[in-house]
Amino acid sequence: MRTAVKVAIGVGAAVVVGGAVVVTVGPGLYADWANSRADDAPALTAPEQVTDADVLADLDGGWAVAPGSYAGYRVHEVLRGADVDVTGRTDPAADDVTGALTVADGVVTVAEIEVDVAQIVTDQPPRDAYFRDTVMEVGTYPTASFELTEPVPIEAAGSDVALTGDLTLRDVTREVTVTAQIAVADGGAQVVGSVPVTFGDFGVEAPSLGFVEVEDAGSVEFSLELQPRD
Incomplete structure (x- = not known):
């Protein structure tokens, strides 16, 4: 039974709906459809990037993670030779991402972020159930968390x-380097x-089957909206 669940989730929507869909549309068409539903990588939407000393000085102080923030994952599948990206995200309208940052003299000295893992979803509920119950054991x-260990x-x-x-996932902590803007x-x-x-x-085994493989590496993605902390 456990293996059957891995098959459904690893293949994605086509196999969750029924194996005949994969055969009918072919892996290439399914890959195009699946990739069109993957979220874009997080990008800055605020109009003013950090360009000079005045803007940099505005960042000094304490900041709290605010509504509009989200976090999630991106993984890569290969379905019968066709490449597929899958993304899962929390809801930006909810308070699923919390935390705080501190900036002093243009240096980030504290950053602590926590994510409600059960709220990370894709467009396929069966995949999400497997992610919550089997992969992440929510x-x-x-929760998953990140804590800054070196001022930057x-x-x-x-x-x-x-x-x-x-970075802590499933109660396993590893040192990572987060590339941010x-x-x-x-x-x-x-x-x-x-x-x-x-x-x-982090103690997670990526599913691998004859017709689909999930790569053993992926990425954690995030977009944090920050407001001055009271």
Whole structure:
């Protein structure tokens, strides 16, 4: 029974609906359809990136993660030779991502982010149920978190900021480097980025079948809307 669940989730919508769909449309057409439903990578939407000392000074202080934030994952499947990207996200309208950051003299000194893993969803409920119950075991490990371990200066406009810290998934903690970008606007700020993860490092086994393989690495993606902390 456990293997059957892995088959359904690993293949994605086509096999969840019925194996005949894959045969009828072919892996190439299914891949095109699935890729069209994958979310774009998080990107800055705030109009003013960190460009000069004045804007940088506006970032000094404490910040709280606000509504509009989301986090999730991106994984890559190969279905009979066709490449498929799958993305799962929390709802930006909900409070599924929480946390706080502190910036002092243009340096990020504190960053603690927590995600309600059970709220990460794709366009396929069966895949989501497998992700929650079997992959992430949210009943035992309900949250994922990131905690900055090294202060990092915020530099020129549009440049990547490398945030080194501890990523915890399923109660397993590993040091990672998060590539992020920061922008400010209307008294708030936005941080977007991603971090590559290897599933085995966190005790997760990627499904692998004759006609579909899920790569053993993916990425955690996020977009954080920040407001000054009271």
